[in-house]
Amino acid sequence: xxxxxxxxxxxxxxxxxxxxxxxxxxxxxxxxxxxxxxxxxxxxxxxxxxxxxxxxxxxxxxxxxxxxxxxxxxxxxxxxxxxxxxxxxxxxxxxxxxxxxxxxxxxxxxxxxxxxxxxxxxxxxxxxxxxxxxxxxxxxxxxxxxxxxxxxxxxxxxxxxxxxxxxxxxxxxxxxxxxxxxxxxxxxxxxxxxxxxxxxxxxxxxxxxxxxxxxxxxxxxxxxxxxxxxxxxxxxxxxxxxx
Amino acid sequence: xxxxxxxxxxxxxxxxxxxxxxxxxxxxxxxxxxxxxxxxxxxxxxxxxxxxxxxxxxxxxxxxxxxxxxxxxxxxxxxxxxxxxxxxxxxxxxxxxxxxxxxxxxxxxxxxxxxxxxxxxxxxxxxxxxxxxxxxxxxxxxxxxxxxxxxxxxxxxxxxxxxxxxxxxxxxxxxxxxxxxxxxxxxxxxxxxxxxxxxxxxxxxxxxxxxxxxxxxxxxxxxxxxxxxxxxxxxxxxxxxxxxxxxxxxxxxxxxxxxxxxxxxxxxxxxxxxxxxxxxxxxxxxxxxxxxxxxxxxxxxxxxxxxxxxxxxxxxxxxxxxxxxxxxxxxxxxxxx
Numbered sequence: 001x002x003x004x005x006x007x008x009x010x011x012x013x014x015x016x017x018x019x020x021x022x023x024x025x026x027x028x029x030x031x032x033x034x035x036x037x038x039x040x041x042x043x044x045x046x047x048x049x050x051x052x053x054x055x056x057x058x059x060x061x062x063x064x065x066x067x068x069x070x071x072x073x074x075x076x077x078x079x080x081x082x083x084x085x086x087x088x089x090x091x092x093x094x095x096x097x098x099x100x101x102x103x104x105x106x107x108x109x110x111x112x113x114x115x116x117x118x119x120x121x122x123x124x125x126x127x128x129x130x131x132x133x134x135x136x137x138x139x140x141x142x143x144x145x146x147x148x149x150x151x152x153x154x155x156x157x158x159x160x161x162x163x164x165x166x167x168x169x170x171x172x173x174x175x176x177x178x179x180x181x182x183x184x185x186x187x188x189x190x191x192x193x194x195x196x197x198x199x200x201x202x203x204x205x206x207x208x209x210x211x212x213x214x215x216x217x218x219x220x221x222x223x224x225x226x227x228x229x230x231x232x233x234x235x236x237x238x239x240x241x242x243x
Numbered sequence: 244x245x246x247x248x249x250x251x252x253x254x255x256x257x258x259x260x261x262x263x264x265x266x267x268x269x270x271x272x273x274x275x276x277x278x279x280x281x282x283x284x285x286x287x288x289x290x291x292x293x294x295x296x297x298x299x300x301x302x303x304x305x306x307x308x309x310x311x312x313x314x315x316x317x318x319x320x321x322x323x324x325x326x327x328x329x330x331x332x333x334x335x336x337x338x339x340x341x342x343x344x345x346x347x348x349x350x351x352x353x354x355x356x357x358x359x360x361x362x363x364x365x366x367x368x369x370x371x372x373x374x375x376x377x378x379x380x381x382x383x384x385x386x387x388x389x390x391x392x393x394x395x396x397x398x399x400x401x402x403x404x405x406x407x408x409x410x411x412x413x414x415x416x417x418x419x420x421x422x423x424x425x426x427x428x429x430x431x432x433x434x435x436x437x438x439x440x441x442x443x444x445x446x447x448x449x450x451x452x453x454x455x456x457x458x459x460x461x462x463x464x465x466x467x468x469x470x471x472x473x474x475x476x477x478x479x480x481x482x483x484x485x486x487x488x489x490x491x492x493x494x495x496x497x498x499x500x501x502x503x504x505x506x507x508x509x510x511x512x513x514x515x516x517x518x519x520x521x522x523x524x525x526x527x528x529x530x531x532x533x534x535x536x537x538x539x540x541x542x543x544x545x546x547x548x549x550x551x552x553x554x555x556x557x558x559x560x561x562x563x564x565x566x567x568x569x570x571x572x573x574x575x576x577x578x579x580x
Contacts, residue, residue, distance in 0.1 A: 015431035016428060016429070016431065016535050017430070017431050017480045017483075017507065017510055018428055018430075018480050018481075018482050018483075018510030018511070018512065018513075018535070018538070019428065019510075019512050019513050019535050019538035019539045019542060020480065020481070020482075020513050021478075021480035021481075021510075023431045023477070023478070023480075042268070046268065054264040054265070054267070054273075055264065055265060055267055055268040056268060057267045057268060057478030057501050057502065058478075059475065059476050059477045059478060059502055060475045060476065060477070061475060061477075062475075062477040062478065063478065064267070064477065064478025064479065064480060064501075066264070066267060066273075066480065069513055069538075069539045069542050069543070070542060070543055070546045073539055074535050074539070142476070142502070143268075143269060143270035144270055144476055144500075144501070144502040145270060145272075145500025145501055145502050145503070146270075146378045146500055147270060147271060147376075147378050147379045148269050148270030148271065149270060151476060151502075187379075188378050188379050188380070190378050205379060207369060207376075207379045207380055207381045210369075210370065211269065212269060212271070212369075212370075212379065213269070213270070
């Protein structure tokens with residue numbers, strides 16, 4: 001099935017992704033606009049509560065819409081997505097006021113085993129890497145794997161950060177990492193190939209609470225450096241939005 | 244009246260359901276029973292609604308003891324089922340008397356079996372599902388001695404006419420094969436693989452022992468991506484076939500991370516994902532191309548088969564006076580409620 005493209009305001013392609021999902025891609029070429037489009041679309045689908053549509057997974061320029069092919073079909077969901085886009089055109093995206101999160105981080109040492117490697121690769125001092133990592137206000141772009149990781153556009157580094165040649169089998173919860181032009185915090189212990197430059201003592205994910213993670217795409221986040229001796233004091237506290 | 248059972252030999256078993264369909268929107272994989280057809284059939288045969296918690300048993304032998312009278316149904320891969328030492332059939336409701344041991348031994352040809360218990364289990368849920376999530380550390384651990392409470396107990400169903408089978412349900416059991424044919428549709432990124440995409444349909448693939456609920460790794464001729472540009476992370480469907488390394492194909496199953504940056508070559512159909520869930524390391528797989536329309540029709544035919552089974556079971560159980568509870572009358576999602 002060829003991709004469908006609709007015209008203004010947001011160019012859109014809809015691709016088949018098996019019998020139980022569609023991939024919708026925003027193709028305006030403007031990253032910020034595409035991100036807003038796919039997240040608005042995902043939000044609209046979630047609140048519409050359409051029979052047979054399980055949910056939507058928005059990332060940067062695309063959203064995966066999953067459905068039960070017994071109750072509905074790729075054809076119907078495709079039609080529904082096009083309808084949703086028209087609806088969004090009329091109403092405009094409702095932009096929620098972003099919440100702010102502040103994340104304490106112990107950088108380097110055993111908390112951030114790749115800090116020196118990243119510094120060397122960027123031609124910076126470790127202190128410069130920390131300064132650049134802490135000076136930016138990040139927008140959480142999407143929730144990724146594993147376990148609702150907050151995916152963010154990375155710090156203002158000279159070069160993209162290469163992934164590790166040999167991914168670690170286990171990266172601890174709270175690990176603060178960079179790769180390519182992205183930054184992330186690990187909510188749960190999992191394998192990982194990103195460069196770990198620090199660790200936050202805060203608990204990001206709690207499987208006994210809903211929502212599991214406290215942030216949603218669009219929220220803002222900043223990091224600040226803390227000395228190693230403060231790690232234990234803060235350990236186990238939950239990451240919460242600034243009041 | 245509530246019942247219970249005790250796990251004697253957990254093997255490799257979990258309590259699960261049809262999955263956490265709300266999970267992906269929050270970055271959690273859907274998880275849940277890997278062979279959805281067998282899991283639904285087990286629940287239907289036990290007089291439950293399709294999505295109720297049940298046991299998924301992978302590869303290893305399993306035993307449990309009923310503390311109260313129970314009604315169970317065992318589906319999935321071929322195996323030897325005994326209750327209180329008696330051989331019992333799979334894919335049928337089976338009565339278990341208080342104190343009897345249910346043993347599942349010798350799972351073969353396939354990999355996974357399902358045991359549903361009438362009245363299901365009372366277990367913790369996350370986002371409306373009890374399915375274990377190993378990454379976030381959610382799920383009930385089944386150990387020797389774990390006791391599971393069931394919401395009902397069922398007096399034994401006795402066969403008044405000796406020698407006749409108790410049930411004639413007319414269910415077509417799935418085929419289990421050491422060389423399954425797996426239907427796939429073109430993935431959204433198939434064009435990136437150029438002419439090499441067709442290799443998928445001309446070679447055989449062997450299931451690697453490094454396969455699990457997250458994905459199956461398959462050895463064989465590998466299509467190659469013709470581009471080198473970076474791919475932004477995006478949502479990937481269950482069933483996505485990727486070529487992440489030069490050694491193996493990766494077929495994502497229900498435990499897959501919801502986002503990834505690899506191009507999707509093809510997507511396994513819903514019906515064939517059930518077949519893949521039964522593929523053992525060493526089994527060989529052939530892929531066959533289909534269309535989304537045909538895949539949907541095949542999936543719906545299987546669902547209709549289960550609808551017929553549900554209808555038959557409701558009639559039979561109604562006559563026997565089992566399962567007249569409130570839960571019993573819940574409409575399945577497909578009945579347009």
